[in-house]
Amino acid sequence: MAFLPDADLQRLERRLTPVSFEIGDVLMEVDAPISRIVFLESGLVSYVTVMEDGASIESLTIGPDSAVGLMGGVGAPRSLRQAIMHVEGDGFAIPTSDLLAACEESAAIRDMAVRANMVTTSKLLQSVACNAKHGLEQRFARRLLACSDASSAKRFALTQEQIADTLGVRRTSVTAAARTLKNEGLIAYRHGRIWVEDAAGLEARACECRAAIRAELDTLLPRRESSESRAKAG
Structure with missing residues (x-):
């Protein structure tokens, strides 16, 4: 929402309700009506696809750079995937009907919704x-850095089983990868919690996709300087 001009941001703020989520909370069920859109200030949400054997595979992650259920803001009637809180956090929710009305009233809000959905599609691709x-x-x-970006916490409650499901690999493969990153001094883990020891080193270890997604975000949703910031600068 930092993309919006002050007047349009204030238009939305009147309709927002604070929300808070714990790990495992379900924000949307698959094929359910999209009744609200959630703008996260912190936390990370996983969109998951459930296979015939019951396995849940992460298809997409949504953090403070986007919003959960935002397709509803451009008219999509139902959710395509289940959305589950992966890293605890909080933010603000708005009824879908209110965001649709705001999009009708404001070209800037409508543009924000379209651009944010483009960011989500880009991340998926x-x-x-x-x-x-x-x-x-x-x-x-890259996944651990995304968790770090989405939370002020230094440690994350992530088991190797959860990471294996997230990345769509076997648990033994995650164990080997975690051991390698730990031996390089990049991460540490204990009792179902994991934390970043060397963020710069982990950044260098991550694939190019992290930088590519960030560049796409900066292009599609550049932050606008608020009137307060402009006044201070003047």
Whole structure:
């Protein structure tokens, strides 16, 4: 929402309600009406695809750079995937009907919704390429950095089973990748929690997709300087 001019941001703020989520909370069910859109200030949400054997595979992640259910803001009637909180966090929710009305009233809000959905689509397409091209350790590093970006916490409650499901690999493969990153001094883990020891080193270890997604975000949703900031600068 930092993309919006002050007047349009204030138009939305009147309709927002604070929300908070714990790990495992379900924000949307698959094929359910999109009744609200959630703008995260912190936390990370996984969109998951459930296979015939019951396995849940992460298809997409949404953090503070986008919003959960935003397709509803451009008229999509139902959710395509289940959305589950992966890293605890908070933010603001708005009824879908209110955002649709705001999009009718404001070209800037409508443009924000379209651009944010483009960012989400770009992330999804980049993830498809990433899964086909890049190694597990690179993808693991990118995932941990995404968790770090989305939270002020230094440690994350992530088990190796959860990471394996997220990355669509076997648990033994995650164990080996985690051991490698730990031996390099990049991460540490204990009792179902993991934390970043060397963010710069982990950044260098991550695949190119992290930088590509960030560049796309900066292009599609550049932050506007608020009137308060402009006044201080003047």
